[in-house]
Amino acid sequence: xxxxxxxxxxxQLKNPxxxxxxxxxxxxxxxxxxxxxxxxxxxxxxxxxRDRQGNKYPRMAETPxxxxxxxxxxxxxxxxxxxxIYPTLxxxxxxxxxxxxxxxxxxxxxxxxxxxxxxxxPGIELNISCPNVKEGGMTFGTSCPSAAxxxxxxxxxxxxxxxxKLSPNxxxxxxxxxxxxxxxxxxxxxxxxxxxxxxxxxxxxxxxSTVTGGLSGPAVKPVALRMVWQVAQAVKIPVVGMGxxxxxxxxxxxxxxxxxxxxxxxxxxxDPTAPVKVLEGIEAYMLRHKINRVTDLIGALEI
Amino acid sequence: xxxxxxxxxTPLNDQYFLLxxxxxxxxxxxxxxQFAEVKxxxxxxxxxxxxxxxxxxxxxxxxxxxxxxxxxPGTLQLSKLRPGKLLNLIYPLGNSFTYPVRKDANLLxxxxxxxxxxxxxxxxxxxxxxxxxxxLIGGRSQSNLLLLDEFKKYGEVYCTTEDGSSGEKGFVIxxxxxxxQKFDAIYTCGPTPMMKAVAGYxxxxxxxxxxxxxxxxxxxxxxxxxxVTDTTDGHVCVCTEGPVFNITKLKW
Numbered sequence: 001x002x003x004x005x006x007x008x009x010x011x012q013l014k015n016p017x018x019x020x021x022x023x024x025x026x027x028x029x030x031x032x033x034x035x036x037x038x039x040x041x042x043x044x045x046x047x048x049x050r051d052r053q054g055n056k057y058p059r060m061a062e063t064p065x066x067x068x069x070x071x072x073x074x075x076x077x078x079x080x081x082x083x084x085i086y087p088t089l090x091x092x093x094x095x096x097x098x099x100x101x102x103x104x105x106x107x108x109x110x111x112x113x114x115x116x117x118x119x120x121x122p123g124i125e126l127n128i129s130c131p132n133v134k135e136g137g138m139t140f141g142t143s144c145p146s147a148a149x150x151x152x153x154x155x156x157x158x159x160x161x162x163x164x165k166l167s168p169n170x171x172x173x174x175x176x177x178x179x180x181x182x183x184x185x186x187x188x189x190x191x192x193x194x195x196x197x198x199x200x201x202x203x204x205x206x207x208x209s210t211v212t213g214g215l216s217g218p219a220v221k222p223v224a225l226r227m228v229w230q231v232a233q234a235v236k237i238p239v240v241g242m243g244x245x246x247x248x249x250x251x252x253x254x255x256x257x258x259x260x261x262x263x264x265x266x267x268x269x270x271d272p273t274a275p276v277k278v279l280e281g282i283e284a285y286m287l288r289h290k291i292n293r294v295t296d297l298i299g300a301l302e303i
Numbered sequence: 304x305x306x307x308x309x310x311x312x313t314p315l316n317d318q319y320f321l322l323x324x325x326x327x328x329x330x331x332x333x334x335x336x337q338f339a340e341v342k343x344x345x346x347x348x349x350x351x352x353x354x355x356x357x358x359x360x361x362x363x364x365x366x367x368x369x370x371x372x373x374x375x376p377g378t379l380q381l382s383k384l385r386p387g388k389l390l391n392l393i394y395p396l397g398n399s400f401t402y403p404v405r406k407d408a409n410l411l412x413x414x415x416x417x418x419x420x421x422x423x424x425x426x427x428x429x430x431x432x433x434x435x436x437x438x439l440i441g442g443r444s445q446s447n448l449l450l451l452d453e454f455k456k457y458g459e460v461y462c463t464t465e466d467g468s469s470g471e472k473g474f475v476i477x478x479x480x481x482x483x484q485k486f487d488a489i490y491t492c493g494p495t496p497m498m499k500a501v502a503g504y505x506x507x508x509x510x511x512x513x514x515x516x517x518x519x520x521x522x523x524x525x526x527x528x529x530x531v532t533d534t535t536d537g538h539v540c541v542c543t544e545g546p547v548f549n550i551t552k553l554k555w
Contacts, residue, residue: 025526032524033304045528053538060521060529062351067521071528074538217350269522270342270352272304272393 002286003293004279006040006260008238009186011122011161013040013095013261016294017251017279020242020265021046021099021125021165022071026085027092033272039279040261041095043125044085047115048100049107051077055132061198061207066217066244067266068196070210072132073101078111082118090120097163101127101137105153108140112158123161126154126185129192131169131214141167141192144179155184163240166190166231168220173227174234181235189240189263190231191224217266218244225257232258232299246274248281258299306389310366312382316446319417320382321358322369324390330367333360334399335425336515336547339369340523341381342391349377354520354542356420356492357395359427359453367394370450372417396523397546400425400490400513406433408487412458413475413501415441415493421515422492423453430457437461437486439478441497445469476500486510492517502550512550516541 004015018041019027026044027036036042054074061068075081081098089096098115102108108126115124128147130137140146151164164180166173168191177188193214198207224243232239241259245251246267254262267274282294291297307324314320340352359368373379384390400421403410410429414422419440426436436458442448445468454460461480462470471478475497481504491501492515505512518541521527525543532541533554539545 022528023526029524029526054528054531057531057533057538058519059531060519060527062349064348065350067350069521069527069529074528074531266521269527270350272522272524272526 002283002291004283006295006298008123008163008240008261009161011095015040015279015282016255016261017275017282018043018240018261018263019268019275020263021127023265023268026089027096028088030268030272034276037093039094039275041097042092043097043099043263045075046073046099046101046127046130047075047078047081047111048073048102049078049111051075051080056209058207058209059213061213063196063198063215063217064219066215066219068198068208068213068215069193070132070208070213072210073130073137078114082114086118086120095122096120097123097125097161099125099127099165101130101133103133105150108150109153109157112154116158116160121160123163123186124158125163125165125189126151127165127192129165129167131167131193131195131212132210138167138169138192141176142170144175147176148179148183151180151183151185161186163187163189165192167192168223168227169195174230177231177235181237185237187238187240187260188231188235189242191220191227191243194220194223216244218246220244221250225253228254228259229257229301245278248278248285251278251282252285252297255294255297256299256301258301260298304391304393306391307367309384309386309388309390311386312384314382315449318447319370319372319449321450322371322381322384322390323361323366324369324392325364325366330360330362330365331395333357333367333395335428336399336421337395337397338523338546339367339392339394340396340520341369343377343380346376346380349380351521352393352523353377353381354396354523356515357424358420359424370417370420370423393523397542398544400515400547401549402429402432403434403488403511405487408434409437409484410434411437411439411480411486411489413439413441413489413491413493413497415475415497416447418491418493418497418515418517419449420492422490423450425490426454426457437480437484439463439475439480441475441493474500476504488512491515499555502553502555505550513547514550514553515546516548517546
């Protein structure tokens with residue numbers, strides 16, 4: 001038996017495999033495909049204080065080894081989540097994180113306060129990196145002072161695991177990570193999508209209603225790995241790595257680069273059983289390499 | 304999610320082909336209007352699955368049919384599949400068409416282009432339940448009117464072509480059938496302008512009408528929220544709330 005447990009700040013996960021916000025609905029969408037309780041954690045869809053309709057269709061474009069999306073945080077608001085969705089998640093035996101977003105610091109704080117009261121939610125992922133909303137989201141995550149401010153204010157009211165999701169659309173992601181660590185973040189997750197765009201040359205029109213959108217999938221993996229490696233060297237808090245993970249080998253690369261856990265995102269759309277396949281692949285890798293504890297892989301890159 | 308075996312892959316013209324897929328275990332319950340998310344192998348530029356409407360379900364052979372139009376590298380790759388190959392599908396997905404209330408209802412099923420696909424299975428199910436169907440099928444020219452012999456098994460078949468090479472000349476909305484008969488329900492799938500025209504006709508004549516939408520999707524099962532359409536309830540996923548919508552729900 002290999003030991004797959006990992007520590008994420010204040011929280012222990014049963015294994016390092018999580019699913020990324022916006023790619024896994026509320027978990028229930030995947031019940032037909034596998035036992036969601038097998039994986040270490042899930043991050044549910046980006047949640048805001050009030051109902052959001054999101055951006056106009058078309059919101060998605062396939063790109064080489066990836067996809068662009070411009071969903072724009074469509075969700076029914078935190079109160080709907082607490083009243084209607086949260087009760088359906090109580091039987092899940094996995095760590096459930098709510099991805100929290102907002103247009104103002106006050107909205108982030110108010111949303112986090114409501115989530116703080118939900119016993120079966122051990123953590124939030126503070127989304128200061130959504131590239132698809134006009135205000136808020138990424139504007140908080142692209143400068144050190146604004147990232148620090150929102151984390152500081154949420155930290156005052158939120159008592160459980162506070163993970164902060166970072167944007168790759170910055171000059172120095174390590175500086176942002178250090179800024180949020182200094183204000184009390186328990187962990188950081190990265191990367192959110194890379195800002196991109198796609199054009200139809202025949203019609204001369206953009207493929208997304210918003211013109212630009214967030215790029216995800218294997219196309220972003222080398223960038224994500226590099227950023228995880230840089231941030232893991234800069235901060236003391238755990239780093240959760242994501243960006244184009246499709247296989248167990250991809251996941252292990254992120255662990256070696258310094259991630260304490262990983263999130264699977266876009267892969268869920270193509271193979272909805274990807275999280276368990278990655279989990280089983282990590283176990284097989286550990287047996288093959290005679291590694292007893294998965295924590296021995298974290299940051300074990302040999303340079 | 305399961306692997307199905309390709310039993311036949313028949314080109315119907317230079318753009319369309321019919322894939323027949325056999326399931327190893329008994330096929331699940333599949334309703335008319337539902338679709339499959341098809342994984343395309345060996346096509347490096349195809350990253351996501353392709354949502355394909357279920358064209359017909361052959362319970363005797365434990366097979367499903369997919370009528371596919373070649374529109375890019377993904378569907379081109381599918382057109383090259385040889386019998387015996389495995390194809391990975393997530394299916395059945397989405398909702399289905401609504402049965403009419405009265406058995407003597409006069410029904411019109413309108414299909415254009417690859418949008419004829421769900422109308423065959425729907426028509427077959429309606430006929431099996433004792434309903435009488437009128438199929439109205441539109442295409443650019445005669446070579447684009449596909450599977451007519453199949454449709455004829457389940458009802459009357461009427462056609463339009465844009466070049467007049469078969470049936471009445473023009474678009475489906477101009478067919479004399481729409482002036483000569485009164486319908487109790489209309490079901491349609493095809494290019495958006497065609498569906499909007501048919502929906503307009505139905506609305507003007509106060510006829511029950513359902514359309515099957517074909518928005519681009521990443522997942523097909525309600526996780527990505529990419530395929531939304533705007534409805535009286537706001538943005539909803541075409542993959543889970545649809546693909547079939549009553550026209551009174553849509554903000555057309």
